[in-house]
Amino acid sequence: MIDKLSDLRTQVRGRVLLPGDGGFDQARRPWNLAVEQSVPAVVEAADAADVAALVRFARTRGLTVSVQPNGHGATGDLDGAILLRTRRLDALEIDPDARRARVGAGLPSGRLQAAAAPYGLTGLPGSSPVVSVTGVALGGGLSWFGRAHGWVADSVTAFDIVDAEGRERRVTAGTDPDLFWAMRGGGGDFAIVTAAELSLHRAPDLYGGRILWRIEHGEAVLEAYRQITATAPDELTLWLDLLHFPGSDPMIAVDATHLGAAAEARALLSPLDRLPRPLADGRRTMTVAELGTITAEPTDPGAGSSRGELLTGLDDTAAKTLLAGPIAPLMSVQLRHLGGAFARPSDSPHGPLTEPYALYLFGVPADPATAEAVTARQRELACALPVSGRKPFTFLGPGETAADAFAPAALDRLRDVKRRHDPHGTFRSNFPVLG
Secondary structure, eight states, rough: OOTTTGGGGGGGGEEEOOSSSSTTHHHHSSSSSSSSOEEEEEEEEESSHHHHHHHHHHHHHTTEEEEOSSOTOSSOOOTTOEEEEEEEOOEEEEETTTTEEETTOOOOHHHHHHHHHHTTOOOOOOOOOOSSSHHOOOOOTOOHHHHHOOOOGGGGGEEEEEESSSSSEEOOTTHHHHHHHHHHHSSSSOOOEEEEEEOOOEEEEEEEEEEEEEEGGGGHHHHHHHHHHHHTTTTTTEEEEEEOOTTTEEEEEEEEEEOOOOHHHHTTTTTHHHOOOOEEEEEEEEEEETHHHOOOSSOOOOOOEEEEEEEEOOHHHHHHHHHHSTTTTTEEEEEEEGGGGGSOOOSSSOOOOOSSSEEEEEEEOOOHHHHHHHHHHHHHHHHHOOOOOOOOOOOOTTTGGGGGGGHHHHHHHHHHHHHHHOTTTTOOOSOOTTT
């Protein structure tokens, strides 16, 4: 392997780090510090031409390339691939009249939101402002505004890519429908994205925030959550969080966003106002650039263990199961209301999300014993709740595969696209479709 990499530095203009180089360990580090990522080299591309040069270098030497803008979604299973960082590909162009944006592969969601907000426009952001826009889109993408506008991938209109032969290309539904279909939610197994073009959506008004209660009020909060989500319009999204942070008492929270006027939002959320007094109520009129403040997820890497599921319902039995006991050693159990545009037809690998709720279970594996306990508690809750057996691709974790996300027919089609567009296996995503 060392021989194959001996002249890598002469092929690209960006930074190349090999084992033993200063900064190598930090450069190969994934976002989830609980994942060990062993790679023979890290390349921080300077531009799209650098990406193309790297692909040609890898192909002629029988090597593979794995792309991670900042390490989200890493599984540790890179199989000796060169790790490509695309953080420096962070260009951003917004056409407010056409309601369209062009984003570089390394651009974080928060920067797109900040640039779109002054025009009363929005992308489709998730809970974290530091995840790359293109990374989310390649995984399908569950957004705060997905009930109104569907998968993040549904808003992508074009990809600028480097293909398996090292050629820079632009891919659309018209130029290459199969490849375009696969990349809108099938992961990064087919080409390397250097930029993407996507539609923006109107967001002249936005109201949202977190309301937090002691867990003793959990039954009443969960019942109000069920009541609101049963009739919520597509513009309203609610997430429910059971929280237990180290050194604090267990709590329950409702996180909300509403694409509309504050008065309308307050009326829709009025069942929450009839509950016992909360510990905190952060609801307010906000801009789309402030969405990351709602859940206040960490913006620096850390260790974590997660499990995602889709729920077929949230009946009385499921509600009692969620509140039956402490969530510890988990730190959070989150329910995301889906439905709306998520459930409508989508020309993407995952297709429509017919399940009404997504479940996300998170804990911190501080040591081997805790790691085992976190996994056991995740398994216990998942087995006790009405899960569908299918997962959003973007929720997959170490030990899971693309087969856990896609229906057999979609997976077969993804594999066919992979074999035709990358016959030599030059690209390896976090969750390979052939794995």
